[in-house]
Amino acid sequence: MKLEHIAIWTKDLERLKSFYETYFQGVAGERYHNSKNQFYSYFLRFEGGARLELMQMAGIPENRNDTFKQFLGLIHFAFATGSPENVNSLTNKLRSDGYTIVGEPRWTGDGYYESVVLDPDGNRIEIVG
Structure with a gap:
């Protein structure tokens, strides 16, 4: 079994896509848009097959974890x-x-x-x- 993808919510889809393309050689597929709920996403693929899904949609709350401290969950x-x-x-x-x-x-x-x-x-x- 292999890890297929990890997903990240963002407020700025294009900025995050550009970051992973620029520094980690991610290759983005076409932007997906679900007009019913105004959901947007990109899948970026990386050498070795793993993918990263970047997602944006209005109403997703800010993460309340302190980015400089460790916490439970995906770190x-x-x-x-x-x-x-x-x-x-x-x-x-x-x-x-x-x-x-x-x-x-x-x-x-x-x-x-x-x-x-x-x-x-x-x-x-x-x-x-």
Whole structure:
């Protein structure tokens, strides 16, 4: 069995799509629109087959979790870059472009080389080597 996709609600569908295309090589399909409930979405696919669904619809409440603290539920997802050098490079690019780095590149106790960045909506992304 494989993970098929993860979905994220957003207030700015185009901004979030652009972020994942620019920094993580996501390839977006056609924008979907359900006119009955004014729901919009994109599926982005990534190397290896996993997909990310970005969704927008009026009336979805703001997330009340503090993005800088840990909490129960889905806390992050990870993109593999292939090497520690690629982790450093992408982390530095995101930092220079104004994104918040909440975990500097480091080796973890379980053998990952990783950093953690917030996407434009405050979702945590691990960047692993």
